[in-house]
Amino acid sequence: MMPGIDFQRLAAFRYAIINFIGQDGYPWSLPTEFEVTPQNEVLLKKPASPVQVTGKRVGVLFNHITAIPTGGYTDRRYMLIWGSLNEQDGKLKLHPEAISEWDEKILPFPELCARAVPQGQRYLKSLQRQPEG
Amino acid sequence: MIQVPGWVRDVFECYLTCEFTTVANGKPVTFPLLYFYEADSGKFSVTSSILFSKKVEHMKKNPKVSMLFSNPEGSGIEKHAILVQGIALCDDSDLDHGWERFLPYWRKKEPYIDSFLAEREKFGWFWKRIVIRVEPKKIMAWKNGITDGAPEVFG
Helix, strand or coil, rough: CCCCCHHHHHHHHEEEEEEEECCCEEEEEEEEEEEECCCCEEEECCCCCCCCCCCCCEEEEEEEEEEEECCEEEEEEEEEEEEEEEEEEEEEEEEEEEEEEEEECCHHHHHHHHCCHHHHHHHHHHHHCCCCC | CCCCCHHHHHHHHHEEEEEEEEEEEEEEEEEEEEEEEEEECCCCEEEHHHHHHHHHHHHHHEEEEEEECCCCCCCCCCCCCEEEEEEEEHHHCCCCCCCHHHHHHHHHCCCCCHHHCCCCCCCCHCEEEEEEEEEEEEEEEEEEHHCCCCCCCCC
């Protein structure tokens, strides 16, 4: 089992989204139900996909926002788990390989921005390298 | 412009966020994003701070993207699931002002955005933003969000 996944927090999301690349090169995203078993297995309800999802590299996104009555939203959090899927008892079992996540209650947005400064620098440098056309 | 029924258009106009997928080395990379829908053209836009610009690097290498509309939270309408596959065009020619034309759309979705904008100097690099426009090529729609049946396909 891959370390670094907080399965208790994961189980609190309402649904999952299976993301993969189709044969024509376009990404696909299919929302579906999921459960976390007592053994920390992530099992997804099999969507009726026109495209085969097993045997592919997938990213499964778990996403949450809470609406603010006066407009907008808060309580942003997501987990994106990359891995593969195989069929198990009519469901899809996720085999996690890597994770990217953010929960604004754990890492407030200003701190997230501060951590992202190297990416901003990298992007600005890439623009300086572009030849004038 | 791909023609879609009213319930699909309602989703585009009312949902607050989408799940936006880019392709990086054959791998899907999906994050929730605020988006703007331009009903006249049927195109979608998102803007990205340079701080969170990896997705833009992905799109410059491979413009094939998808946008899933699956979360009705805060929209006031029912849950549906709509998948838009399209081609993204990234514009970073004016990082400081190019995105400002989307502020009226942004205010509708996040009325408090002006308070962040007032602190523009404090969050300077957050407000250096790339504009990404997505032209839909295919739209798949699952009414009521039930994906164990075939979608309606448009385009």
